[in-house]
Amino acid sequence: MTEQPQVPVLVVGGSLVGLSTALFLARRGVACLVLEQRAGLSAHPRTRGVNPRSMELLRAAGLEDELRALPSARALARNSGLRLARSLAGPELGSFQEEYYREVSSDLGALSPTSWCLCHQNELEGVLRRAAERAGAEFRFGSELVSCAQDADGVTALVRDGAGGTTSRLRTRYLVAADGARSGLRRRLGIPFDGTGGLGRFLAIHFRADLAEELGERRFVMCYTFNDRVRGALIPLDNASEWRLDVILGPEDPGTPEEVLAAFPPERCAELVRAASGVPDLAVRVLGAVPWEAAAKVARRFRAGRVFLAGDAAHVMPPSGAFGSNSGVQDAHNLAWKLAAVLAGQASPGLLDSYDAERRPLGAATVRQAVLRQRDRPRGGERGARRVLPPGLVDDTTVWFGWRYAVGGDVWVTDPSGLPGTRAPHVPLLRDGAECSTLDLFGDGPVLLTGSRPGPWPAAAEAAARRLGVPLRVHGIGGDGAYEDSDGDWAKAYGTTDAGAVLVRPDGVVAWRSAGTQDDAEDALHAALARMLCR
Structure with missing residues (x-):
């Protein structure tokens, strides 16, 4: 076993939130090390919606132009809207148009200097990693946190290298758990998740197929497809040949991720793609499949001593509204300046208590908004029906810009107007x-x-x-x-x-x-x- 020198902040998890944490810390002059079990960044496109608030933060980090120049961002620059159809090749049954829903293409010039960026998460993560490294952050891929122990001065972490199996001890002042919804760190700390799972199980199928003719001139974000062979959502990744199909799994389908993958080999996945596209003889190349489950949970605490939870380790929510990954980026941004101020001796360590006080109530409120949207989506394509919105549902721009950090009371503010605790307005x-x-x-x-x-x-x-x-x-x-x-x-x-x-x-x-x-x-x-x- 080897002993390594102390690093001010250790980040566990090298996906979107861990990368964002490293970037925001390094830009403030804080040396940090990111541990990631995988050998490298994920190649799966996964989420792809960077909302306007997250874009404001990445713009401040000097990354807006680089993000908009990404291949996926260029390809999807004109995409907007949610559609409903029996299949991609069939007639559309409706589109999602509700007063709380803001199209990706909406003009936000009065509210923000930036707007949505639809780019694949794997491309976004590459930008974040390179920017964090330029700013001074370090990464160790193929490394796993085995255990950690806190004392008055810091945290001792036991780290195992995946390639050789060697272990080393690492000292850090603070540790950020950005290791996902199944966070091993959160479980070791004994912090429970409050909320519910079982809001839906899905299989995300990443595939290539020439659907340019069936798509035509349409440029949507997502098309819900419902027929007697498949229920799910078709998501264009380049408006031509690269796509994702999120299939809704039923109670009759296997339970564990391993069982789901065994039950849905590439050829079965290809048949589901043909059903959703409406092209029976479509040539399909399945690039990968990832099972996932929608849940609505919030950690009971976002801090345990010198360890902080961020992103999915702190809260998980349904994808409706695209709030989950964006909330994680904003967790990282909130925490980074506080850690930097404390480490520089400019702030009292008591400032770090405000991370839980500010982000946990907002996280819980955002989870609720995602759940309300998921429940409302099946009715969103109805034509001619008078709509009764679920009570408590607030509009998208309020979720992005209209929150207030305050203990107790509602976090949503319709017109913040510079109120302390709210986002400083764009002028x-x-x-x-x-x-x-x-x-x-x-x-x-x-x-x-x-x-x-x-x-x-x-x-x-x-x-x-x-x-x-x-x-x-x-x-x-x-x-x-x-x-x-x-x-x-x-x-x-x-x-x-x-x-x-x-x-x-x-x-x-x-x-x-x-x-x-x-x-x-x-x-x-x-x-x-x-x-x-x-x-």
Whole structure:
């Protein structure tokens, strides 16, 4: 057994959430190591919807252009909508059109500087890994966490190398469990999942077949296909020859993943594809099949000492709404700035308690939204029927942008308007004639926004930051500030005035605001910064 030097943060799990955690940590100067049991990244396309909020975070990491240039993103750039048909070749029976549902192609310019990106998860993960490595993160594929033990100063992890079977001890200050819905770390910590499974079992069949003629000029996200031979959803991966078919498994089908794969060999999978496509003699090449089960569960705690749960290790939800993987990316973003601030000595360790307090209630509320959408989808293609929406269902844009971090009460806010605890609103700005967004000002550290009459705020920010020994950037909007608010929307959007100020956390969440100038500006800002950092 070998002893290895300490790493500040150890991330267990090298899929989407683990990669995002590594990226966000490394960009903040935190050295981290990612352990992944597999020999490399998955080749299966899996999920493919990066929602607008996650795109805002990846845009801040400088990755938006690279993501939109991915082969799958280019191929699917015009895809939008959910359809219902007996088969792809048959007539459509309807489309999903509900007041809470926002099409992927919806214009979000008033809400965000970015929009959906439909790209395959395996391609997205490649971008995240390369970006994380460029920022300084390290990866060990083919390595497994055998055990871990916490003490007052950190965590001792026992790691086994899959190739040679050798083991080593690794010391870390903090550990992030991003090891999926069957998280071994969560089970070792004795943290139960609250909720229910059994919301549906599926077999995702990745295949190649020439369906360009049957698809025609349509460019949808998904087509639900229901006939006497197959029930499921056809998902175009390139609008031509590469597809995924998610087949609904029934109670008569085998139970375990191994039994499902044995019962659905490639030729049977090909027959299901022919049934869904409506082309009896279709030439099909099955590339792979993955069984999966829809569930709605939330971990009872997202933190156990120095170990934090993120992504599917913390919450699992049905795919309706595409909230699951996106919630995991946002978990990683919330946690990363807090770990970085604590490790840099800028924040008290008590700041890390806010990860559970903020992400767990929002995770539970998002799981409920996914469940409500799954229950509503079978009725979504009905024509001419008056629709009664399930109580408690909120619209997609509220789920993406309208949450509030607060203890107790509803997390959804219809009109956040700069309310502390909510996402800082997008306001279009100009700098030297170039278009940008208020959201482009966040990400590296805390920020103070001031209006066209900044008064004492810039000097107060400098003094308060010096007293606490933390960085604080000031951005003036309007007046003599560097950024021009051409529509005059900044003060209204942030619930303040041109003489006010707004403190925004490194993750783009409003921490504090003052509607106007204050005689005790330095003390007020010092207190707000201290609260933000749990000092």
